[in-house]
Amino acid sequence: MSSEADEMESPVGFNDRYTEHNPVSAKLFERASRVIPAGAGSSARTVGFGWSPYPPFIAEGQGSRIRDVDGHEYIDYLLGLGPMILGHRHPVVTAAVASAVQEYGTCFGLPYELEIRAAEQVVEAVPGIEQVRFTNSGSEAVGTAVRLARATTGRKLLVRFEGHYHGWQDVVYWSNHVDPAEAGPARHPRPVPSGPGVPTELAETLAVLSWNDAEGFATLMAERGEQVAAVITEPAMFPTSPSAPAER
Numbered sequence: 001m002s003s004e005a006d007e008m009e010s011p012v013g014f015n016d017r018y019t020e021h022n023p024v025s026a027k028l029f030e031r032a033s034r035v036i037p038a039g040a041g042s043s044a045r046t047v048g049f050g051w052s053p054y055p056p057f058i059a060e061g062q063g064s065r066i067r068d069v070d071g072h073e074y075i076d077y078l079l080g081l082g083p084m085i086l087g088h089r090h091p092v093v094t095a096a097v098a099s100a101v102q103e104y105g106t107c108f109g110l111p112y113e114l115e116i117r118a119a120e121q122v123v124e125a126v127p128g129i130e131q132v133r134f135t136n137s138g139s140e141a142v143g144t145a146v147r148l149a150r151a152t153t154g155r156k157l158l159v160r161f162e163g164h165y166h167g168w169q170d171v172v173y174w175s176n177h178v179d180p181a182e183a184g185p186a187r188h189p190r191p192v193p194s195g196p197g198v199p200t201e202l203a204e205t206l207a208v209l210s211w212n213d214a215e216g217f218a219t220l221m222a223e224r225g226e227q228v229a230a231v232i233t234e235p236a237m238f239p240t241s242p243s244a245p246a247e248r
């Protein structure tokens with residue numbers, strides 16, 4: 001291999017080149033790290049979750065593109081992790097948000113008619129949805145869904161897959177980026193907390209499986225199906241490596 005190819009494959013080479021091309025993000029990351037834990041507003045955007053040596057800081061978005069503070073333009077496949085499905089600064093969305101704030105206000109802590117209208121439109125648009133609870137983040141939505149599943153089934157066990165991310169709440173902040181030595185055998189991985197402060201007692205409320213191990217899943221359901229409150233999965237494994245579900 002040439003020395004250039006060596007450099008391409010070396011993580012040190014990547015860090016050097018990234019740092020060279022992203023000096024403004026470096027400064028913002030340093031500043032953010034003083035006042036924001038790990039320098040990012042979600043653990044999913046931290047160095048520990050793979051954004052090494054630091055994430056790019058975004059200056060603006062327009063339509064399908066975003067531009068970072070160092071002037072690089074990207075096609076935005078992240079889409080705000082979902083809600084930016086119509087792109088950035090869509091004129092109709094921008095006008096609707098601005099007029100809602102001007103006409104009604106920003107936040108009440110009490111019910112209001114506009115949230116009923118929004119819920120009605122979701123129910124009308126998405127077959128199978130009967131009621132809607134709005135949340136501010138994915139973590140809250142997941143926490144709500146898990147609580148609901150446990151309440152309606154009267155069961156405790158949550159089945160999840162190693163490498164999937166479901167937010168930072170204690171109930172699911174497990175087995176995101178695991179050290180195989182800690183997780184044990186692929187057929188029966190142990191739940192591994194994704195950070196300090198998660199009560200280890202919660203391990204008994206979880207069954208963790210390897211992604212795409214259909215046989216392991218069938219065995220677990222045969223043995224413990226009656227204890228299972230819910231199975232939670234990303235549609236495709238994304239955070240540790242993009243990996244679609246196996247076809248069966």
Ligand SMILES: Cc1ncc(COP(=O)(O)O)c(C=O)c1O
Nearest residue numbers: 042044137138139165166167234
């Ligand atoms: C599949 C999935 N669930 C839940 C979450 C948590 O969402 P939030 O960061 O809004 O709390 C994420 C965020 O990356 C996610 O990708």
